[in-house]
Amino acid sequence: MGDMDIDDNLIALEKMLQVTFRDHSLLRRAITHHSCCSTTAVHDSYDTLEFLGDAIISAHVVEYIYRTFPDATEGEMTALKSEVVSRRVFAKIGQQLGLFPHIRVDVANLRTFNERSRDSLCADVLEALVGAIHIDQGAEAAREFVARIILPVVLPLSQQTLDANPKGRLQKIVLQRSGCLPRYKVLEQGGSNNDRVFLVGVFEQDVLLGIGQASSIKEAGRLAAREALELMHEKDGS
Amino acid sequence: MGDMDIDDNLIALEKMLQVTFRDHSLLRRAITHHSCCSTTAVHDSYDTLEFLGDAIISAHVVEYIYRTFPDATEGEMTALKSEVVSRRVFAKIGQQLGLFPHIRVDVANLRTFNERSRDSLCADVLEALVGAIHIDQGAEAAREFVARIILPVVLPLSQQTLDANPKGRLQKIVLQRSGCLPRYKVLEQGGSNNDRVFLVGVFEQDVLLGIGQASSIKEAGRLAAREALELMHEKDGS
Known part of the structure; x- marks a missing residue:
């Protein structure tokens, strides 16, 4: 060529x-x-x-x-x-x-x-x-x-x-069964500036599904979602 | 619409x-x-x-x-x-x-x-x-x-x-004036695993233009190039 x-x-x-x-x-x-x-x-x-x-x-x-x-x-x-x-x-x-x-x-x-x-x-x-x-x-x-x-x-x-994303998975499940999105609320926050602790709960309408505690709201929410999923699986017997 | x-x-x-x-x-x-x-x-x-x-x-x-x-x-x-x-x-x-x-x-x-x-x-x-x-x-x-x-x-x-990249600048200058690329050589290395020190020299053909010392070869080379540029500028009177 x-x-x-x-x-x-x-x-x-x-x-x-x-x-x-x-x-x-x-x-x-x-x-x-x-x-x-x-x-x-x-x-x-x-x-x-x-x-x-x-x-x-x-x-x-x-x-x-x-x-x-x-x-x-x-x-x-x-x-x-x-x-x-x-x-x-x-x-x-x-x-x-x-x-x-x-x-x-x-x-x-x-x-x-x-x-x-x-x-x-x-x-x-x-x-x-x-x-x-x-x-x-x-x-x-x-x-x-x-x-x-x-x-x-x-x-x-x-x-x-x-x-691997518990919040996403929980959202799908909750949305399918009740048509509403899970809501995350900071239930408690404590600690000083460099050592914060947040307690976050995840709710389906008014029902508490799970809670999580971590140094950031985001991570606490992730843990709450994970707990909610684990509790659901236990109920399913799986 | x-x-x-x-x-x-x-x-x-x-x-x-x-x-x-x-x-x-x-x-x-x-x-x-x-x-x-x-x-x-x-x-x-x-x-x-x-x-x-x-x-x-x-x-x-x-x-x-x-x-x-x-x-x-x-x-x-x-x-x-x-x-x-x-x-x-x-x-x-x-x-x-x-x-x-x-x-x-x-x-x-x-x-x-x-x-x-x-x-x-x-x-x-x-x-x-x-x-x-x-x-x-x-x-x-x-x-x-x-x-x-x-x-x-x-x-x-x-x-x-x-x-801000001294090696690039030095390369251009050396290439223009002598048609060859600056070469970097590790002249000395010492220190232990977590605390290494490298001494790198930059050469135009066999002439040492500058030296640099740092904890990585790369950074030492950069410092050598910077020294070489500074020495050239001094010669130029600029």
């Missing part, structure tokens, strides 16, 4: 990604660790593409969460986003995609190289590839790639994360 | 933003603090739109930095992004835009209300508006709004931030 930089590795990678680059030097850069080019790293390694890709992925993940879970609170959305946009998850996606054999890294130049380095490189390169696709193919192509490769992990992860 | 929710405040706000919403309830939500609707906050307050807007703004700011400063390192880009995507900067933009009088907040329901609360509300609502524009008008309209309202602050802030 008149492109000197293209080699078999890049062709195989493009096939795997289902993306054909206009500028193959950008694709090469997205898979190049700075250990291969320490003096010219700014232009030849993936560091800044990774930075770009991370921000693009975050925006798409957040939009997907916003649209998919319209009833989630901002706190729940934040927790789920942190779960998805994480080194651990990106490493897993990158490994499963088969990125590792394509990554250009000078292992001799690294202080240590082990399974964690491998994970870390895969996570980096996944992000860098999104950055490179965005620059080479435009915003829509990057969106499509993220939707195909990354967004499928959101739903499975959401089950863990949203379930 | 058959839209029950539209009122004079929303019309004035649309004029100010230069955006006309299809769904005015979304615009109303973007300017509504949860103090106005504590029991229905998830659907009626700006909290989740703010979460969405923040991610969208970040992606556009990062892309702009990436395209505008192709020679910056990932560290410099990260520093500049943190400078731009901050409560302080968004508060200032929101205040200057004149958002505050449009915000729906129940001041009596807040624990405290002062100048900082005003700043905080303006920052929140700026982000929420970007989220609302994205949902109501699409990605391109949100991009255009961010480019018009937020990106103009990047260049002025970049001068401070990029100048």
